[in-house]
Amino acid sequence: MNGLKRGALIVVEGVDRSGKSTQCKKLVESLKTRNVNANLITFPDRTTGIGTIIDSYLKQKSNLCDEAIHLMFCANRWEKKEEMERLLKQGVTLIVDRYSFSGVVYSSVKKNMNVQWCQEPEKGLLKPDLVLLLILSEKEISKRPNYGDERYENKETQEKVANMFMKMSGEQEDWDVVEADGGVDDVHQLLLEKVMKKVSEVGHKPIEILNFKQQS
Numbered sequence: 001m002n003g004l005k006r007g008a009l010i011v012v013e014g015v016d017r018s019g020k021s022t023q024c025k026k027l028v029e030s031l032k033t034r035n036v037n038a039n040l041i042t043f044p045d046r047t048t049g050i051g052t053i054i055d056s057y058l059k060q061k062s063n064l065c066d067e068a069i070h071l072m073f074c075a076n077r078w079e080k081k082e083e084m085e086r087l088l089k090q091g092v093t094l095i096v097d098r099y100s101f102s103g104v105v106y107s108s109v110k111k112n113m114n115v116q117w118c119q120e121p122e123k124g125l126l127k128p129d130l131v132l133l134l135i136l137s138e139k140e141i142s143k144r145p146n147y148g149d150e151r152y153e154n155k156e157t158q159e160k161v162a163n164m165f166m167k168m169s170g171e172q173e174d175w176d177v178v179e180a181d182g183g184v185d186d187v188h189q190l191l192l193e194k195v196m197k198k199v200s201e202v203g204h205k206p207i208e209i210l211n212f213k214q215q216s
């Protein structure tokens with residue numbers, strides 16, 4: 001074993017407008033000021049070839065069948081796997097804005113999409129050390145700025161997504177459900193404490209491979 005400690009793989013999940021992007025950016029900044037080497041990764045990564053297809057689908061400029069777009073989102077993670085693994089081994093903590101759980105949840109709330117089928121192509125990606133699920137009360141959600149015009153940005157889909165994330169949080173390992181109604185800085189402090197704890201724990205633990213606990 002060499003002396004270099006690996007970075008932690010931290011995923012932030014939640015419905016649209018739950019504050020993920022805001023919090024992920026702040027986490028990376030705060031980690032850096034505490035001398036923890038950290039990078040931000042966001043999914044979908046709209047900058048790649050696959051990401052361009054996803055972007056066009058989300059903006060409703062193109063259409064794809066549910067299975068095909070599911071596999072695109074997943075491939076968008078596979079194309080980043082090697083880089084993520086390299087960074088973690090170099091000691092960089094990765095703060096990841098959405099991951100495979102968004103992939104499974106947003107696809108499987110659609111009619112005729114099977115949860116196990118949706119999980120299958122995600123297996124083999126890197127397993128997060130911690131998944132922070134941001135949850136909001138109805139009251140707080142209604143106070144956040146309006147949804148945009150992208151696909152899935154409607155109340156019905158978002159409610160199904162929120163319910164399925166909650167169900168998943170009880171079934172998967174290393175999830176922490178965080179009530180995120182508070183102000184930006186309060187939520188940040190809460191998350192930072194959890195992330196710092198995880199960063200100090202992972203040290204020399206091997207990076208694991210993602211699998212899913214059986215879902216009913």
Ligand SMILES: Nc1ncnc2c1ncn2[C@@H]1O[C@H](COP(=O)(O)OP(=O)(O)O)[C@@H](O)[C@H]1O
Pocket residue numbers: 014015016017018019020021022023144145180181182183184185187
């Ligand atoms: N804790 C908070 N309290 C109030 N508004 C917030 C909070 N966090 C984020 N926002 C605002 O809510 C909107 C969605 O935040 P964002 O971080 O983009 O969420 P997401 O990435 O989950 O879609 C933005 O306008 C942001 O400024």
Ligand SMILES: Cc1cn([C@H]2C[C@H](O)[C@@H](COP(=O)(O)OP(=O)(O)O)O2)c(=O)[nH]c1=O
Pocket residue numbers: 015016017020021043044058073074097098099100102103104106107151152153
């Ligand atoms: C990562 C991922 C996101 N999505 C959806 C969730 C979002 O509605 C949309 C775009 O994600 P994102 O750009 O993170 O949206 P927001 O900032 O509003 O949370 O793509 C999937 O359907 N599958 C996936 O694998």
